[in-house]
Amino acid sequence: MSQQPTQQPTYDIEARDLRKSFGDHEVLCGVNLQVPKGKTFVLVGPSGCGKSVFLKHIVALLTADSGEMIVLGKDIAALPPTELLELRRHVGMVFQSSALLNSLTVEENVALGLTEFKEKSPEEIRQIVNEKLALVEMADTNRLLPEELSGGMRKRVAVARTLALGPKIILFDEPTVGLDPLLSSNVDELILDLKEKVSCTNVVVTHDMITAFRVADRIGMFHEGAITALGTPQEFANSKEPVVREFIARNREWRI
Amino acid sequence: MMPTVFENIGQRLFGMCEEAGNMVVLFVESLRECRRVAEHPRRIFIQMKSIGNDTVFIASAISFFIGMTLALYSGNALRTFSYTDALPGLVANSIVKEMAPVITALLLAGRIGAAIAAEIGTMRVNEEIDALYTLGISPIRYLAMPRFVGCVTMLPILVTYASFVGIFGGAIIATAHFNMTWGTYFTAAFKSLEMSDVREGLLKATLFGAIVAVVSVHRGLSTRGGAEGVGRAITSCVVTCFIWIIICDYFVARFMMSS
Numbered sequence: 353m354s355q356q357p358t359q360q361p362t363y364d365i366e367a368r369d370l371r372k373s374f375g376d377h378e379v380l381c382g383v384n385l386q387v388p389k390g391k392t393f394v395l396v397g398p399s400g401c402g403k404s405v406f407l408k409h410i411v412a413l414l415t416a417d418s419g420e421m422i423v424l425g426k427d428i429a430a431l432p433p434t435e436l437l438e439l440r441r442h443v444g445m446v447f448q449s450s451a452l453l454n455s456l457t458v459e460e461n462v463a464l465g466l467t468e469f470k471e472k473s474p475e476e477i478r479q480i481v482n483e484k485l486a487l488v489e490m491a492d493t494n495r496l497l498p499e500e501l502s503g504g505m506r507k508r509v510a511v512a513r514t515l516a517l518g519p520k521i522i523l524f525d526e527p528t529v530g531l532d533p534l535l536s537s538n539v540d541e542l543i544l545d546l547k548e549k550v551s552c553t554n555v556v557v558t559h560d561m562i563t564a565f566r567v568a569d570r571i572g573m574f575h576e577g578a579i580t581a582l583g584t585p586q587e588f589a590n591s592k593e594p595v596v597r598e599f600i601a602r603n604r605e606w607r608i
Numbered sequence: 609m610m611p612t613v614f615e616n617i618g619q620r621l622f623g624m625c626e627e628a629g630n631m632v633v634l635f636v637e638s639l640r641e642c643r644r645v646a647e648h649p650r651r652i653f654i655q656m657k658s659i660g661n662d663t664v665f666i667a668s669a670i671s672f673f674i675g676m677t678l679a680l681y682s683g684n685a686l687r688t689f690s691y692t693d694a695l696p697g698l699v700a701n702s703i704v705k706e707m708a709p710v711i712t713a714l715l716l717a718g719r720i721g722a723a724i725a726a727e728i729g730t731m732r733v734n735e736e737i738d739a740l741y742t743l744g745i746s747p748i749r750y751l752a753m754p755r756f757v758g759c760v761t762m763l764p765i766l767v768t769y770a771s772f773v774g775i776f777g778g779a780i781i782a783t784a785h786f787n788m789t790w791g792t793y794f795t796a797a798f799k800s801l802e803m804s805d806v807r808e809g810l811l812k813a814t815l816f817g818a819i820v821a822v823v824s825v826h827r828g829l830s831t832r833g834g835a836e837g838v839g840r841a842i843t844s845c846v847v848t849c850f851i852w853i854i855i856c857d858y859f860v861a862r863f864m865m866s867s
Contacts, residue, residue, distance in 0.1 A: 413738050441744035451739035453731070465743035468750070470647070517743065 362389045363422075364521050364553040365410055370419035372405060379405050381577035382419070392547055392554040394564040396599065397574030403557040404448070406574070407523050410555065411443050412436055424520060441465065444514030445523040450506040452498040458485070458509050459494035465517045484512040487549065488542060504535035511542060515550060522546070524556040528563050536563065543567045561600055565589070573599065630830075634752065635822045641746075641753035648754060655758030659720050663766055666719065667712050671770035674707050675699060675777025683786045692786045696793045697800030699778035704801060704809045708770040710857055713816030716763055717849030721824035724755055725845035728828025729838040737829065747829065756821040763817035764810045771809065808864045812857060819852045 365387040372380040379402040387393045395403050408414040409421050412428045421428050424442060431439060452461045462481045466472055472480070485491050488508040498506055507527060514522055524543065528536035540563050543554065547567070558564055564571050564585070571588040573581040573596050581593045588596065611619070645652060679699050686692045728751055731737050740747050775797055782788040827845035831837045 408738075411742050413741060437741075437744045437746060440742055443742065445739070445742040447735045447739060449735050451735040453736050453739070454734070465745065468743070468745050513743070 363387060364389050364424055365555065366420075366422040367406070367409070368420040368422070370406070370409060370416050370421060372402075372409070372414065372416050379577055380409070380416070380419075383578055385572060385579055385582075387553060387555060388570075390551055390553055391569040392543070392556065392567055394556045394558060394568035394571045395574055396558060396561065396564050396571060398599065399559055401574050402577050403559075403574050404525050407445070407525050407555065407557050410521070410523055411440055411445050441517050442519055443521045443523065444517060444519035446507065446510045446514055446525065446527060448526040448529055450498075450503075450510040452506055452509055452513070454498050456498075457494065458490070458496050458498070458501070461498070461509060462513045462516050464513065480516055481512075484515045485509070487515065487545075488512045502535075503531055504538055507531075507539055508542065511546070515546075519552055521553045521555065524554065524558075526558055527556060528558060528560050536560065539563075540566045627826075631822055631826050634748070634826050634829075635818065637748045638752045638756040638822065638825070641749045642757060644749060644753065645757060648749075651750075651754040652757050655754045656762050659716070659758050659762040660766070662719055662723075663712070663716060663762075664769070666715055667766050667770045668773050670711055670715065671703070671708060671774040672777040674711060675703055675774035675779075676781050678702055678707070678774075679778035679781035680785070683781060687786070692788070693796065695782055695786060695788070696778070696795075696797035699782075700775050700797035700801050701805060703774035703778070704771045705805050705812075706857070706861075708767045708774055709809050709812035709816060710853065712767050712770045713763060713813065713820065713853045714850060716759065716766070716817070717820045717824075717853065718846055720759065721820045721845050721849050722842045724821070724824035725827040725831075725841045726838055728825060729831035729841040732829060732831040733834050733837060751828075752821070752825045755825055756818065759817040759821035760814055761817075763820075764813040767809060767813035804864070808860070811864075812860050815856055815860065816853050819856060820849050823849050823852065 363386040365385070367383050367385045370380050370383040371378065383406060395406065397403050405414060409416055410423055412421075412431075415429060423439065426435075426439060428436065428439065452458075453464065456464065459478075459481055460467075462484055463477050466477045466480060481494070482491065485493065488511050490505060490508045490512060493501070493505070493509070498509070501509065511522075527539045527543065531539065543556065543563075544567055546552075547554065554567075556563070556567060565588075568585050571583065571585055572579045573588075573593070575595050581588065581591055581596045583591065589600070591597065679695060682698050682702075683692060683695050686695055686698070728737070731751075737747050737751075740750055775794075778797070779790060779793045782793045783790055824845045827841045827848070831841040833840070
């Protein structure tokens with residue numbers, strides 16, 4: 353039997369025994385997680401269980417008390433500020449509130465990361481902005497201000513802003529929260545669309561199981577500051593873990 | 609277990625030291641980012657324009673009336689000693705070295721500092737600052753530096769302007785109540801001013817501009833807790849600016865006198 357070369361799994365994100373406390377309250381209690389390259393990983397769990405805190409560790413908006421967070425092969429806690437800013441340009445984040453700069457137009461928001469570094473000409477930037485806005489079906493909204501957009505539209509512009517930098521990882525923090533079922537479904541489709549058109553790793557944090565089952569390659573359940581269950585959507589749906597079963601059941605009841 | 613009084617005092621002192629340290633770091637970082645001034649002329653111009661537009665009218669009114677009040681009180685006091693000739697010099701020195709820099713800086717803190725703290729505080733609670741970080745943009749470069757340059761350059765200009773207006777206010781009282789001619793007043797006023805007096809006024813203005821910029825950006829960036837937090841940040845920004853401006857004013861005066 354010929355010996356096959358052993359292929360090391362490549363992970364874009366790797367958390368090792370990550371711990372974080374706010375005062376006496378420990379939010380992350382030793383999180384271990386690996387997110388493979390190019391996959392969509394969905395992190396579910398009840399509100400306030402630490403999912404968003406974990407997400408903010410990936411992009412170093414928060415720093416862990418102990419443990420390691422390896423992103424694109426680099427330990428982010430050990431990176432000097434300039435390298436950290438550079439790494440962040442490869443890790444886009446779509447915030448729960450979309451976090452568009454209210455004083456800037458849609459076009460200026462999407463172009464923000466590009467204009468700041470002056471690596472591209474204004475013409476190239478305009479072309480990229482139009483292309484990304486078209487990708488999220490928001491063409492011809494360039495001149496609008498964020499306050500003139502609906503919640504779903506703001507989310508799309510936030511995605512376009514993230515895509516403009518050509519990230520290797522996109523983090524979605526509660527992408528469907530506060531949206532009606534139709535808009536939620538639109539956002540789910542947008543994430544599925546991105547999976548097809550843009551080859552990057554996605555991490556989606558949500559408590560909405562419909563979104564989770566639709567977009568995930570793998571699902572992790574976050575409970576009491578740690579990952580308690582992990583698997584494919586199918587494995588997750590058939591899980592015998594009481595916390596998972598209860599969460600899915602409650603989600604279904606809430607939906608009805 | 610309830611913390612003791614000493615623990616509370618210790619925690620408060622520790623918090624104040626930490627905050628002072630953070631402001632020093634912000635000051636140094638803003639200063640370091642100033643080497644990129646030429647890369648962001650539009651952003652800096654917008655700040656300078658807003659600072660000038662929002663402050664010039666109130667600065668004019670306040671300086672004018674302070675100049676008049678100062679001339680009225682000191683003129684009356686000097687008349688009892690038959691020494692009203694000293695009035696123009698007294699008004700000019702008080703305005704240029706003390707009144708114009710301090711009053712204009714307090715005005716800047718109340719009007720522009722509060723606006724900066726509110727704007728950046730709102731951006732903080734709306735996660736816009738976090739969004740800047742994730743785009744690889746330093747909020748110090750994007751937000752702090754233009755405001756720092758704006759305050760540090762515009763306050764000396766406003767103080768110079770306010771000084772002229774204040775001296776002019778004094779001239780109206782001197783000519784109306786103390787039988788002085790316009791020519792005598794202005795000649796005596798400008799003759800009494802030395803270069804070191806002007807330098808002192810401008811040094812204070814530059815320092816106060818830096819204080820307003822650093823404190824307001826710091827308060828904005830450290831805002832927590834939604835709309836209520838933004839309100840707290842604004843109040844705290846104005847009060848902190850006032851305290852630091854008055855303390856700094858004394859030390860600059862001491863330093864200039866001794867040198």
